[in-house]
Amino acid sequence: MPDEPTAFVPGHVTGFFSPAPADDPARAGSRGAGLTLTDGVAVTVHEADEPGVVLDGDALPMPPVETVLSGLGVADRARVVAESDLPLGTGFGVSGAMALGTALAANVRFGCERSANDLVTLAHRAEVEAGTGLGDVVAQARGGVPIRLEPGAPAYGRLDGVPATRRVEYVTFGDLSTAEVLAGDTDPLVRAGEAALDRLVDRPTLPTLVAESRRFARDAGLLTDRVREAVDAVAAAGGAASMAMLGETVFALETGLTDAGYDASVCRTCDAGAHLVDGG
Amino acid sequence: MPDEPTAFVPGHVTGFFSPAPADDPARAGSRGAGLTLTDGVAVTVHEADEPGVVLDGDALPMPPVETVLSGLGVADRARVVAESDLPLGTGFGVSGAMALGTALAANVRFGCERSANDLVTLAHRAEVEAGTGLGDVVAQARGGVPIRLEPGAPAYGRLDGVPATRRVEYVTFGDLSTAEVLAGDTDPLVRAGEAALDRLVDRPTLPTLVAESRRFARDAGLLTDRVREAVDAVAAAGGAASMAMLGETVFALETGLTDAGYDASVCRTCDAGAHLVDGG
Numbered sequence: 001m002p003d004e005p006t007a008f009v010p011g012h013v014t015g016f017f018s019p020a021p022a023d024d025p026a027r028a029g030s031r032g033a034g035l036t037l038t039d040g041v042a043v044t045v046h047e048a049d050e051p052g053v054v055l056d057g058d059a060l061p062m063p064p065v066e067t068v069l070s071g072l073g074v075a076d077r078a079r080v081v082a083e084s085d086l087p088l089g090t091g092f093g094v095s096g097a098m099a100l101g102t103a104l105a106a107n108v109r110f111g112c113e114r115s116a117n118d119l120v121t122l123a124h125r126a127e128v129e130a131g132t133g134l135g136d137v138v139a140q141a142r143g144g145v146p147i148r149l150e151p152g153a154p155a156y157g158r159l160d161g162v163p164a165t166r167r168v169e170y171v172t173f174g175d176l177s178t179a180e181v182l183a184g185d186t187d188p189l190v191r192a193g194e195a196a197l198d199r200l201v202d203r204p205t206l207p208t209l210v211a212e213s214r215r216f217a218r219d220a221g222l223l224t225d226r227v228r229e230a231v232d233a234v235a236a237a238g239g240a241a242s243m244a245m246l247g248e249t250v251f252a253l254e255t256g257l258t259d260a261g262y263d264a265s266v267c268r269t270c271d272a273g274a275h276l277v278d279g280g
Numbered sequence: 281m282p283d284e285p286t287a288f289v290p291g292h293v294t295g296f297f298s299p300a301p302a303d304d305p306a307r308a309g310s311r312g313a314g315l316t317l318t319d320g321v322a323v324t325v326h327e328a329d330e331p332g333v334v335l336d337g338d339a340l341p342m343p344p345v346e347t348v349l350s351g352l353g354v355a356d357r358a359r360v361v362a363e364s365d366l367p368l369g370t371g372f373g374v375s376g377a378m379a380l381g382t383a384l385a386a387n388v389r390f391g392c393e394r395s396a397n398d399l400v401t402l403a404h405r406a407e408v409e410a411g412t413g414l415g416d417v418v419a420q421a422r423g424g425v426p427i428r429l430e431p432g433a434p435a436y437g438r439l440d441g442v443p444a445t446r447r448v449e450y451v452t453f454g455d456l457s458t459a460e461v462l463a464g465d466t467d468p469l470v471r472a473g474e475a476a477l478d479r480l481v482d483r484p485t486l487p488t489l490v491a492e493s494r495r496f497a498r499d500a501g502l503l504t505d506r507v508r509e510a511v512d513a514v515a516a517a518g519g520a521a522s523m524a525m526l527g528e529t530v531f532a533l534e535t536g537l538t539d540a541g542y543d544a545s546v547c548r549t550c551d552a553g554a555h556l557v558d559g560g
Contacts (some may be wrong), residue, residue, distance in 0.1 A: 143552065163387055163395070272552035275445055276445045277442060
C-alpha cells in the first residue's frame, strides 16, 4: 500500500438535542438535529511499535479512540495521527470525528474487513461510553444536515435530514464540558429538545432548524453571555445563528456572523459523510 | 433566488441483486450491492408554463420524473432539465437519478418543505411503479458503496456499505431492458443474489463485491458475449471487473479495463449521496 489510509470526518454542530440514555451504549444516544461541516478532521492510522494518539502535533489521551482500536483488536500496534480544522471541546464533534476516522482508517490499515455500519457502531459506542458525545458519530457518518429521529447506532437509530446545502460561519469563545452538562438536571433539555424536534419534523428546513436551535438554547438555559450577544447581533443584522451543543461556539447560516461584524471562520454543510480519502 | 436549484445524483452500478416485490411500492425493491459513481446526473428544476423533461438537450417522456412532480403537486408548472455524464438504459441508474434529482430540486424550487427521507421515498416509489429500477434510488441517496440489506424506501429498507473509495472504470456496449429481465423467470436471480449478499456481508470489501458480482452475472445467465469477453480480459490482465445490472456495461476497479486494452471512461466511487449543489 503506497499511502497510509486516511479518513476525513466532517465536523458536526448540534443545534438542539434530547439525551436518550440506555444500558446498551449501541442503543443510547440522543435525538436532535445539526449541521455537518466541510471543516473536519483527517485521521491517518499507522502501524507502529509505539501506539498513541496525536492531534495537530500534540500527543494526548483520547479514550474513545483507544476503545475503537481495542474493538478492532489493534490497540497495541496502531498510531493515530489527526489534523483538525476545528478546536476540540467546543461543540464541533472533534472527539466523535477522531473515533469514527480511526475506525475507518484502521479497518483498512489492518485489513479488519468490517462493514461501514460496524465501524460506525464501534465509534458510537466508544463515544457514549466515554461520555464525550451522544449523537455526533451517527450524524458525521451520514453527512448533510442530519435529523436524529431515534437514538443509537445504525441497528437501532433512525436518521432523516434537511435536504439543503449552505454556507456556514462560526466563531468559538471557549469550551464547555458535555459530561458536566449531562451530569446536571437534564429534564429541561429533554422537554426543549423534543419540542424542537417535533417542530423541525413538521417543517424540515434550515431556517426552522436554526430558529428551533435558538429557542432550545434559551429554554434549556445553556446560553453564555458571549454566545447570547453574538446570536442576538446576528439576528439584529437580519441573519440566523445559534449555539453549538456543547461548546461556547456560535454558528450562522450564510454570512450571518460576518454581517454582524464578527471575524468568523467560513465553511459549508458537508454533502458527504465520513469517508476514506487515501489508501482506502 | 439567484440560481435555479440543481441537484447532483451519483450514477449507480448494481453488481448483484435479488428482486423483492411487494404490493406497496415503498416496501418493494431489491437486496444487493453496487458502486455509486462521481459520474452522475445534474438535475435543475424551473418553474415554467410549459412543463416537460429534457435530458442532454432532448425532450423525452420520463414517467418516474412525472410521478415525483405529481407527488409534490407541481406537475403542471415544473420543467426538468438534466445533464448526464452517463447514458440512459445501460445500467447506471440514470432514471433513478432523474427521479431523485427532480425531487430534491423541485422541493427547493417550489418550497415544498419535505424531508430528505420523504423525497427519497417519493423517487423510490416512482421508480418501482414505473418498473425502471428497484434499488438505485436508495443507493444513490446514500452514496459510497451501498449494500442493500433490506428492500424499500427509508422507512422500511436497511442499508450498510463497504467502507472504501476507489477509482472505477467502465465501458458500455448497449442497453438492456430492466423491465424485460424482471418479467422473465426471476428465481435464478433471487437464489444467486441472496447467496452473493450473504458472502459480501460476511466479508464487506471491494474485491469481494466484484467477485460476487461476477459469479452472480454468470449464475443468473445475464452475461452477453461482449460483456463476458471484457470481464474475462480484465481478469486475464490481473484486474477485477463485472457487469452492471442491468445494461450491457462492464465496470472495473482501478485501471482494470485500461490494463486490458479497453478505452474506458474513468471516475471514482462517490463519497457523497445525492445532494443540492446550487440554489439549495
